[in-house]
Amino acid sequence: MSRFTDPLTGADAVGDPTAPELTDGIDGAGESATASARDEEAVNKTGTTTVGIATEEGVVVATDMRASLGGRFVSNKSVQKVEQIHPTGVLTLVGSVGGAQSFIRTLRSEADLYEVRKGEPMSIHGLSTLAGNFARGGPFFAINPILAGVDEEGSHVYSIDPAGGVMADDYTVTGSGMQLAYGTIEGAYDREMSMAEARDLAVRAVEAASERDTGSGNGVYVAEVTDEGVDIEGFDDTAAALAE
Protein backbone atom coordinates (compact mmCIF):
# COMPACT_ATOMS: atom_id res chain seq x y z
CA MET A 1 0.00 0.00 0.00
CA SER A 2 2.68 2.49 1.00
CA ARG A 3 6.04 3.18 -0.56
CA PHE A 4 7.61 3.18 2.90
CA THR A 5 8.95 -0.15 4.01
CA ASP A 6 10.59 -1.24 7.22
CA PRO A 7 14.32 -1.63 6.44
CA LEU A 8 14.56 -4.48 8.95
CA THR A 9 11.64 -6.63 7.88
CA GLY A 10 10.73 -5.30 4.44
CA ALA A 11 7.14 -4.98 5.65
CA ASP A 12 4.97 -1.96 5.00
CA ALA A 13 5.99 0.82 7.38
CA VAL A 14 2.65 2.62 7.13
CA GLY A 15 -0.20 0.78 8.81
CA ASP A 16 -3.12 -0.60 6.80
CA PRO A 17 -6.21 1.23 8.08
CA THR A 18 -8.49 -1.70 7.26
CA ALA A 19 -6.49 -4.44 8.96
CA PRO A 20 -5.93 -5.23 12.62
CA GLU A 21 -2.41 -4.45 13.79
CA LEU A 22 -2.08 -7.53 15.94
CA THR A 23 -4.14 -10.42 14.67
CA ASP A 24 -3.76 -10.09 10.92
CA GLY A 25 -2.70 -13.50 9.65
CA ILE A 26 -3.15 -15.16 13.01
CA ASP A 27 -6.75 -14.95 14.04
CA GLY A 28 -8.78 -16.10 11.06
CA ALA A 29 -7.09 -14.29 8.19
CA GLY A 30 -8.40 -15.54 4.88
CA GLU A 31 -11.59 -16.66 6.55
CA SER A 32 -13.75 -14.70 4.14
CA ALA A 33 -12.23 -16.51 1.18
CA THR A 34 -13.10 -19.90 2.56
CA ALA A 35 -16.39 -19.05 4.21
CA SER A 36 -18.54 -19.88 1.23
CA ALA A 37 -16.93 -23.30 0.97
CA ARG A 38 -17.85 -24.12 4.57
CA ASP A 39 -20.78 -26.27 5.50
CA GLU A 40 -23.11 -23.49 6.60
CA GLU A 41 -25.20 -26.04 8.54
CA ALA A 42 -22.24 -26.74 10.81
CA VAL A 43 -21.42 -23.12 11.62
CA ASN A 44 -22.87 -21.95 14.92
CA LYS A 45 -24.99 -18.85 14.45
CA THR A 46 -26.33 -16.63 17.11
CA GLY A 47 -29.69 -16.15 15.34
CA THR A 48 -30.17 -13.52 17.93
CA THR A 49 -31.84 -10.41 19.08
CA THR A 50 -29.46 -7.72 20.34
CA VAL A 51 -30.75 -4.32 21.38
CA GLY A 52 -28.85 -1.12 22.11
CA ILE A 53 -30.53 1.95 23.59
CA ALA A 54 -28.84 5.31 24.24
CA THR A 55 -29.96 7.71 26.96
CA GLU A 56 -28.45 10.92 28.29
CA GLU A 57 -26.96 8.97 31.22
CA GLY A 58 -25.51 6.04 29.32
CA VAL A 59 -26.40 3.10 27.12
CA VAL A 60 -28.19 -0.18 27.79
CA VAL A 61 -27.60 -3.29 25.70
CA ALA A 62 -29.72 -6.45 26.01
CA THR A 63 -29.10 -9.73 24.18
CA ASP A 64 -30.78 -13.14 24.15
CA MET A 65 -28.80 -16.30 25.02
CA ARG A 66 -29.44 -18.78 22.19
CA ALA A 67 -26.99 -20.21 19.65
CA SER A 68 -28.34 -22.35 16.84
CA LEU A 69 -27.31 -24.54 13.93
CA GLY A 70 -29.02 -23.67 10.68
CA GLY A 71 -31.68 -21.84 12.70
CA ARG A 72 -33.35 -25.20 13.53
CA PHE A 73 -31.41 -26.65 16.41
CA VAL A 74 -30.53 -24.89 19.66
CA SER A 75 -26.84 -25.62 20.06
CA ASN A 76 -26.32 -23.56 23.20
CA LYS A 77 -28.74 -22.06 25.73
CA SER A 78 -26.42 -19.81 27.73
CA VAL A 79 -24.42 -17.66 25.34
CA GLN A 80 -23.19 -14.30 26.55
CA LYS A 81 -23.66 -12.18 23.44
CA VAL A 82 -22.50 -8.86 24.83
CA GLU A 83 -18.88 -8.31 25.81
CA GLN A 84 -16.84 -5.41 27.07
CA ILE A 85 -14.25 -4.26 24.51
CA HIS A 86 -13.38 -0.81 25.88
CA PRO A 87 -13.38 0.83 29.35
CA THR A 88 -16.81 2.30 28.50
CA GLY A 89 -17.84 0.27 25.45
CA VAL A 90 -19.45 -3.06 24.58
CA LEU A 91 -20.01 -5.08 21.43
CA THR A 92 -22.69 -7.70 20.72
CA LEU A 93 -22.15 -11.04 18.98
CA VAL A 94 -24.43 -11.40 15.99
CA GLY A 95 -24.01 -13.83 13.11
CA SER A 96 -21.32 -16.47 12.95
CA VAL A 97 -20.11 -17.21 16.48
CA GLY A 98 -16.53 -17.75 15.34
CA GLY A 99 -16.46 -14.53 13.32
CA ALA A 100 -18.03 -12.53 16.14
CA GLN A 101 -15.72 -13.92 18.83
CA SER A 102 -12.67 -13.22 16.71
CA PHE A 103 -13.98 -9.71 16.00
CA ILE A 104 -14.43 -9.03 19.71
CA ARG A 105 -10.95 -10.28 20.62
CA THR A 106 -9.44 -8.13 17.91
CA LEU A 107 -11.31 -4.93 18.73
CA ARG A 108 -10.60 -5.35 22.43
CA SER A 109 -6.87 -5.69 21.88
CA GLU A 110 -6.84 -2.80 19.40
CA ALA A 111 -8.68 -0.58 21.90
CA ASP A 112 -6.24 -1.58 24.66
CA LEU A 113 -3.25 -0.93 22.42
CA TYR A 114 -4.60 2.49 21.44
CA GLU A 115 -5.18 3.41 25.06
CA VAL A 116 -1.75 2.36 26.28
CA ARG A 117 -0.05 4.15 23.36
CA LYS A 118 -1.97 7.39 23.56
CA GLY A 119 -2.68 7.54 27.27
CA GLU A 120 -6.44 7.87 26.81
CA PRO A 121 -9.22 5.56 25.67
CA MET A 122 -10.35 5.58 22.06
CA SER A 123 -13.49 7.58 21.32
CA ILE A 124 -16.54 5.45 20.55
CA HIS A 125 -16.71 7.08 17.12
CA GLY A 126 -13.08 6.04 16.51
CA LEU A 127 -13.88 2.52 17.66
CA SER A 128 -16.90 2.33 15.36
CA THR A 129 -14.79 3.47 12.39
CA LEU A 130 -12.19 0.82 13.20
CA ALA A 131 -14.92 -1.83 13.57
CA GLY A 132 -16.41 -0.84 10.21
CA ASN A 133 -12.99 -1.02 8.55
CA PHE A 134 -12.37 -4.49 9.95
CA ALA A 135 -15.81 -5.74 8.98
CA ARG A 136 -15.28 -4.44 5.46
CA GLY A 137 -11.64 -5.21 4.73
CA GLY A 138 -10.53 -7.51 7.50
CA PRO A 139 -10.62 -11.23 8.04
CA PHE A 140 -14.08 -11.35 9.64
CA PHE A 141 -17.24 -12.56 7.98
CA ALA A 142 -20.96 -12.81 8.55
CA ILE A 143 -21.22 -10.52 11.55
CA ASN A 144 -23.77 -7.81 12.34
CA PRO A 145 -22.99 -6.48 15.81
CA ILE A 146 -24.04 -3.45 17.82
CA LEU A 147 -21.34 -1.21 19.26
CA ALA A 148 -22.48 0.81 22.24
CA GLY A 149 -20.54 3.08 24.54
CA VAL A 150 -20.01 6.33 26.35
CA ASP A 151 -17.26 8.90 25.87
CA GLU A 152 -16.66 12.63 26.28
CA GLU A 153 -19.15 13.31 23.51
CA GLY A 154 -21.92 11.36 25.25
CA SER A 155 -23.76 8.08 24.69
CA HIS A 156 -23.53 6.26 21.37
CA VAL A 157 -25.15 3.27 19.70
CA TYR A 158 -23.90 2.01 16.33
CA SER A 159 -24.95 -0.91 14.17
CA ILE A 160 -22.20 -2.49 12.08
CA ASP A 161 -23.24 -4.52 9.07
CA PRO A 162 -21.30 -7.38 7.45
CA ALA A 163 -20.07 -5.15 4.60
CA GLY A 164 -18.67 -2.58 7.04
CA GLY A 165 -21.59 -0.17 7.09
CA VAL A 166 -21.58 1.85 10.32
CA MET A 167 -24.73 3.68 11.36
CA ALA A 168 -25.25 5.71 14.50
CA ASP A 169 -28.70 5.83 16.07
CA ASP A 170 -30.52 6.51 19.33
CA TYR A 171 -31.47 2.85 19.48
CA THR A 172 -30.77 -0.06 17.22
CA VAL A 173 -31.49 -3.77 16.96
CA THR A 174 -29.66 -6.48 15.03
CA GLY A 175 -30.25 -10.21 14.60
CA SER A 176 -33.04 -12.46 13.39
CA GLY A 177 -35.52 -11.12 15.95
CA MET A 178 -35.01 -7.48 15.02
CA GLN A 179 -38.48 -6.78 13.66
CA LEU A 180 -40.14 -8.01 16.86
CA ALA A 181 -37.77 -6.04 19.06
CA TYR A 182 -38.14 -2.86 16.99
CA GLY A 183 -41.90 -3.19 17.32
CA THR A 184 -41.54 -3.06 21.07
CA ILE A 185 -39.22 -0.05 21.07
CA GLU A 186 -40.91 2.15 18.44
CA GLY A 187 -42.99 4.80 20.15
CA ALA A 188 -41.73 3.86 23.61
CA TYR A 189 -38.26 5.37 23.25
CA ASP A 190 -37.37 8.75 24.65
CA ARG A 191 -33.81 10.12 24.73
CA GLU A 192 -34.58 11.61 28.16
CA MET A 193 -35.56 8.25 29.67
CA SER A 194 -33.67 6.99 32.73
CA MET A 195 -31.24 4.06 32.61
CA ALA A 196 -33.80 1.94 34.49
CA GLU A 197 -36.50 2.76 31.92
CA ALA A 198 -34.11 2.02 29.07
CA ARG A 199 -33.17 -1.27 30.72
CA ASP A 200 -36.80 -2.33 30.98
CA LEU A 201 -37.45 -1.37 27.36
CA ALA A 202 -34.39 -3.28 26.10
CA VAL A 203 -35.29 -6.39 28.12
CA ARG A 204 -38.91 -6.28 26.96
CA ALA A 205 -37.74 -6.00 23.34
CA VAL A 206 -35.57 -9.12 23.71
CA GLU A 207 -38.42 -10.84 25.54
CA ALA A 208 -40.83 -10.17 22.65
CA ALA A 209 -38.35 -11.52 20.11
CA SER A 210 -37.67 -14.57 22.29
CA GLU A 211 -41.38 -15.43 22.24
CA ARG A 212 -41.73 -15.52 18.45
CA ASP A 213 -38.28 -15.74 16.79
CA THR A 214 -36.90 -19.29 16.66
CA GLY A 215 -33.32 -17.98 16.63
CA SER A 216 -33.73 -16.06 19.90
CA GLY A 217 -34.47 -17.08 23.47
CA ASN A 218 -33.21 -18.82 26.61
CA GLY A 219 -32.83 -15.70 28.76
CA VAL A 220 -31.18 -12.31 28.53
CA TYR A 221 -27.85 -10.63 29.18
CA VAL A 222 -27.97 -6.95 30.05
CA ALA A 223 -25.03 -4.52 29.84
CA GLU A 224 -25.24 -1.04 31.32
CA VAL A 225 -22.56 1.40 30.24
CA THR A 226 -22.01 4.81 31.82
CA ASP A 227 -18.97 7.06 32.05
CA GLU A 228 -18.13 5.03 35.18
CA GLY A 229 -17.69 1.78 33.25
CA VAL A 230 -19.46 -1.38 32.12
CA ASP A 231 -21.70 -3.69 34.10
CA ILE A 232 -22.86 -6.98 32.49
CA GLU A 233 -25.20 -9.52 34.04
CA GLY A 234 -26.98 -12.62 32.70
CA PHE A 235 -30.51 -13.84 33.57
CA ASP A 236 -32.07 -17.20 32.61
CA ASP A 237 -35.42 -15.64 33.39
CA THR A 238 -35.98 -12.43 31.45
CA ALA A 239 -38.41 -11.09 34.05
CA ALA A 240 -35.60 -11.10 36.60
CA ALA A 241 -33.60 -8.75 34.36
CA LEU A 242 -36.12 -5.91 34.63
CA ALA A 243 -35.12 -2.97 36.81
CA GLU A 244 -36.53 -3.37 40.32
Added chain:
Amino acid sequence: MQDQNQQAYDRGMTIFSPDGRLYQVEYAREAIKRGTASVGVRTADGVVLAADRQVRSPLIEEQSIEKLHRIDDHIAVASAGHVADARQLVDFAREQAQVNRLRYDEPIGVESLAKEVTDYIQRYTQSGGVRPFGVALAIGGVDPDGTPKLFETDPSGTPYEWQATAIGGNRESLMGFLEDEYRPGRDLDSGIALALETLAESDEDGEIDPEAVEVTVVDTETHRVRSLDAETIGSHLAELDLDGETDE
Protein backbone atom coordinates in the same frame (compact mmCIF):
# COMPACT_ATOMS: atom_id res chain seq x y z
CA MET B 1 45.99 4.15 17.50
CA GLN B 2 42.72 4.85 19.20
CA ASP B 3 41.51 6.44 15.99
CA GLN B 4 42.36 3.40 13.90
CA ASN B 5 40.58 1.07 16.29
CA GLN B 6 37.49 3.19 16.18
CA GLN B 7 37.35 3.37 12.41
CA ALA B 8 35.71 -0.04 12.28
CA TYR B 9 32.70 1.36 14.13
CA ASP B 10 32.62 4.40 12.02
CA ARG B 11 31.39 3.24 8.65
CA GLY B 12 29.31 0.67 6.87
CA MET B 13 26.52 0.34 9.31
CA THR B 14 25.25 1.63 12.61
CA ILE B 15 26.87 -0.56 15.24
CA PHE B 16 28.02 0.28 18.73
CA SER B 17 31.58 1.36 19.33
CA PRO B 18 33.25 -0.20 22.39
CA ASP B 19 32.41 2.88 24.40
CA GLY B 20 28.74 2.58 23.46
CA ARG B 21 28.42 5.20 20.76
CA LEU B 22 26.68 5.07 17.41
CA TYR B 23 28.97 7.08 15.21
CA GLN B 24 26.64 7.13 12.21
CA VAL B 25 23.92 8.69 14.33
CA GLU B 26 26.37 11.25 15.66
CA TYR B 27 27.49 12.08 12.13
CA ALA B 28 23.87 12.52 11.12
CA ARG B 29 23.57 15.12 13.89
CA GLU B 30 26.57 16.88 12.39
CA ALA B 31 24.79 16.95 9.04
CA ILE B 32 21.88 18.74 10.71
CA LYS B 33 24.22 21.40 12.10
CA ARG B 34 25.30 22.17 8.54
CA GLY B 35 21.75 23.22 7.69
CA THR B 36 20.17 26.57 8.42
CA ALA B 37 18.12 26.98 11.57
CA SER B 38 14.44 26.40 12.16
CA VAL B 39 12.62 27.48 15.30
CA GLY B 40 9.47 26.23 17.01
CA VAL B 41 7.64 28.16 19.73
CA ARG B 42 4.60 26.92 21.61
CA THR B 43 2.21 29.57 22.90
CA ALA B 44 -1.10 29.48 24.71
CA ASP B 45 -2.90 30.13 21.39
CA GLY B 46 -1.01 27.80 19.12
CA VAL B 47 2.36 26.82 17.75
CA VAL B 48 4.71 28.92 15.61
CA LEU B 49 7.28 27.42 13.24
CA ALA B 50 9.83 29.64 11.53
CA ALA B 51 12.68 28.73 9.21
CA ASP B 52 15.60 30.44 7.61
CA ARG B 53 15.82 29.90 3.86
CA GLN B 54 19.33 29.65 2.64
CA VAL B 55 19.32 31.63 -0.58
CA ARG B 56 22.52 30.65 -2.35
CA SER B 57 21.96 32.67 -5.47
CA PRO B 58 19.72 35.57 -6.45
CA LEU B 59 18.64 33.44 -9.40
CA ILE B 60 17.02 30.73 -7.33
CA GLU B 61 13.26 30.84 -6.94
CA GLU B 62 12.94 31.34 -3.21
CA GLN B 63 9.65 29.55 -2.79
CA SER B 64 11.32 26.39 -4.12
CA ILE B 65 13.32 26.19 -0.90
CA GLU B 66 10.81 24.51 1.35
CA LYS B 67 11.66 24.05 4.99
CA LEU B 68 8.16 24.20 6.44
CA HIS B 69 5.66 21.56 5.41
CA ARG B 70 1.99 21.03 6.11
CA ILE B 71 1.37 17.46 7.29
CA ASP B 72 -2.37 17.61 7.88
CA ASP B 73 -4.93 20.33 8.58
CA HIS B 74 -3.67 20.71 12.14
CA ILE B 75 0.03 19.76 12.03
CA ALA B 76 3.06 21.31 10.32
CA VAL B 77 6.75 20.46 10.33
CA ALA B 78 9.93 22.51 10.19
CA SER B 79 13.06 20.76 8.99
CA ALA B 80 16.79 21.28 9.32
CA GLY B 81 19.49 19.25 7.61
CA HIS B 82 19.22 17.22 4.43
CA VAL B 83 16.25 18.51 2.48
CA ALA B 84 15.86 15.26 0.54
CA ASP B 85 15.79 13.22 3.75
CA ALA B 86 13.30 15.67 5.22
CA ARG B 87 11.00 15.18 2.24
CA GLN B 88 10.89 11.43 2.85
CA LEU B 89 9.96 11.90 6.49
CA VAL B 90 7.41 14.58 5.62
CA ASP B 91 5.67 12.27 3.19
CA PHE B 92 5.81 9.41 5.67
CA ALA B 93 4.19 11.72 8.24
CA ARG B 94 1.52 12.78 5.74
CA GLU B 95 0.65 9.15 5.02
CA GLN B 96 0.49 8.33 8.73
CA ALA B 97 -1.79 11.30 9.35
CA GLN B 98 -4.17 10.07 6.65
CA VAL B 99 -3.99 6.47 7.89
CA ASN B 100 -5.17 7.73 11.28
CA ARG B 101 -8.13 9.44 9.64
CA LEU B 102 -8.97 6.33 7.59
CA ARG B 103 -8.58 4.03 10.56
CA TYR B 104 -10.38 6.04 13.26
CA ASP B 105 -11.99 8.93 11.36
CA GLU B 106 -10.06 11.23 13.68
CA PRO B 107 -7.18 13.68 13.17
CA ILE B 108 -3.95 12.23 14.52
CA GLY B 109 -2.54 13.62 17.77
CA VAL B 110 0.72 15.58 17.49
CA GLU B 111 2.47 13.27 19.93
CA SER B 112 1.22 10.16 18.12
CA LEU B 113 2.47 11.52 14.80
CA ALA B 114 5.85 12.48 16.28
CA LYS B 115 6.24 8.97 17.67
CA GLU B 116 5.25 7.32 14.39
CA VAL B 117 7.95 9.38 12.67
CA THR B 118 10.62 8.74 15.30
CA ASP B 119 9.84 5.01 15.31
CA TYR B 120 10.43 5.05 11.56
CA ILE B 121 13.68 7.01 12.00
CA GLN B 122 14.84 4.53 14.64
CA ARG B 123 14.60 1.63 12.21
CA TYR B 124 17.31 3.32 10.15
CA THR B 125 19.71 3.05 13.09
CA GLN B 126 19.26 -0.69 13.50
CA SER B 127 19.27 -2.09 9.98
CA GLY B 128 21.99 -3.18 7.60
CA GLY B 129 22.73 -1.35 4.39
CA VAL B 130 21.00 1.87 5.33
CA ARG B 131 22.09 5.17 6.80
CA PRO B 132 20.27 7.26 9.40
CA PHE B 133 18.19 10.28 8.37
CA GLY B 134 20.37 13.40 8.28
CA VAL B 135 17.55 15.65 9.35
CA ALA B 136 15.82 16.97 12.44
CA LEU B 137 12.15 17.94 12.43
CA ALA B 138 10.22 20.29 14.67
CA ILE B 139 6.65 18.99 14.62
CA GLY B 140 4.08 21.55 15.72
CA GLY B 141 0.33 21.35 15.85
CA VAL B 142 -2.87 21.41 17.80
CA ASP B 143 -4.31 18.21 19.24
CA PRO B 144 -7.96 17.35 18.55
CA ASP B 145 -8.75 18.49 22.12
CA GLY B 146 -7.23 21.93 21.40
CA THR B 147 -3.86 21.54 23.12
CA PRO B 148 -0.92 23.06 21.24
CA LYS B 149 2.10 20.73 21.06
CA LEU B 150 5.66 20.93 19.81
CA PHE B 151 7.97 17.94 19.29
CA GLU B 152 11.43 17.41 17.90
CA THR B 153 12.79 14.34 16.13
CA ASP B 154 16.45 13.39 16.18
CA PRO B 155 18.43 10.98 13.94
CA SER B 156 18.52 8.43 16.78
CA GLY B 157 14.72 8.25 16.62
CA THR B 158 14.15 9.85 20.00
CA PRO B 159 11.11 12.13 20.33
CA TYR B 160 11.45 15.21 22.53
CA GLU B 161 8.68 17.57 23.54
CA TRP B 162 9.49 21.28 23.87
CA GLN B 163 7.97 24.58 24.88
CA ALA B 164 10.33 26.16 22.37
CA THR B 165 13.24 24.77 20.43
CA ALA B 166 15.70 25.43 17.64
CA ILE B 167 17.05 22.84 15.22
CA GLY B 168 19.85 23.10 12.67
CA GLY B 169 22.90 25.34 12.51
CA ASN B 170 23.86 27.55 15.42
CA ARG B 171 21.52 25.59 17.63
CA GLU B 172 23.34 26.14 20.93
CA SER B 173 23.23 29.90 20.78
CA LEU B 174 19.63 29.97 19.53
CA MET B 175 18.58 27.64 22.35
CA GLY B 176 20.39 29.92 24.80
CA PHE B 177 18.41 32.87 23.47
CA LEU B 178 15.12 30.96 23.70
CA GLU B 179 15.89 29.80 27.23
CA ASP B 180 16.42 33.42 28.28
CA GLU B 181 13.46 34.88 26.44
CA TYR B 182 10.74 32.21 26.49
CA ARG B 183 7.78 32.89 28.74
CA PRO B 184 4.84 30.52 29.01
CA GLY B 185 1.44 32.00 28.26
CA ARG B 186 2.54 34.20 25.35
CA ASP B 187 -0.07 34.85 22.69
CA LEU B 188 0.43 33.84 19.07
CA ASP B 189 1.77 37.21 17.86
CA SER B 190 4.34 37.34 20.61
CA GLY B 191 5.26 33.75 19.75
CA ILE B 192 5.86 34.83 16.14
CA ALA B 193 7.97 37.70 17.45
CA LEU B 194 10.07 35.38 19.60
CA ALA B 195 10.59 32.95 16.71
CA LEU B 196 11.75 35.78 14.41
CA GLU B 197 14.01 37.30 17.07
CA THR B 198 15.56 33.89 17.60
CA LEU B 199 16.24 33.43 13.89
CA ALA B 200 17.73 36.95 13.78
CA GLU B 201 20.31 35.80 16.35
CA SER B 202 21.84 33.74 13.52
CA ASP B 203 22.38 36.82 11.38
CA GLU B 204 25.54 38.83 11.85
CA ASP B 205 23.66 42.11 11.69
CA GLY B 206 20.60 40.77 13.48
CA GLU B 207 18.52 41.40 10.39
CA ILE B 208 16.09 39.27 8.42
CA ASP B 209 14.92 39.63 4.85
CA PRO B 210 11.20 38.82 4.91
CA GLU B 211 11.66 36.89 1.65
CA ALA B 212 14.31 34.70 3.24
CA VAL B 213 12.21 33.44 6.11
CA GLU B 214 9.18 31.18 6.30
CA VAL B 215 6.63 31.33 9.11
CA THR B 216 3.76 28.93 9.68
CA VAL B 217 1.34 28.90 12.59
CA VAL B 218 -1.26 26.45 13.84
CA ASP B 219 -3.69 28.17 16.16
CA THR B 220 -5.96 26.63 18.78
CA GLU B 221 -9.00 28.48 17.49
CA THR B 222 -9.12 27.10 13.95
CA HIS B 223 -6.87 24.02 14.41
CA ARG B 224 -5.53 24.93 10.97
CA VAL B 225 -2.07 25.33 9.51
CA ARG B 226 -1.60 28.85 8.15
CA SER B 227 1.49 30.17 6.35
CA LEU B 228 2.25 33.85 6.70
CA ASP B 229 2.94 35.75 3.48
CA ALA B 230 6.06 37.90 3.05
CA GLU B 231 4.08 41.07 3.65
CA THR B 232 2.80 39.89 7.03
CA ILE B 233 6.23 38.64 7.99
CA GLY B 234 7.65 41.99 6.90
CA SER B 235 5.31 43.92 9.16
CA HIS B 236 6.24 41.67 12.10
CA LEU B 237 9.90 42.29 11.34
CA ALA B 238 9.37 46.06 11.07
CA GLU B 239 7.66 46.07 14.42
CA LEU B 240 10.60 44.20 15.92
CA ASP B 241 13.15 46.43 14.15
CA LEU B 242 14.67 43.35 12.54
CA ASP B 243 14.08 44.42 8.94
CA GLY B 244 17.32 46.34 8.61
CA GLU B 245 15.51 49.60 7.86
CA THR B 246 16.30 52.50 10.11
CA ASP B 247 13.34 54.24 11.63
CA GLU B 248 13.52 58.00 11.75
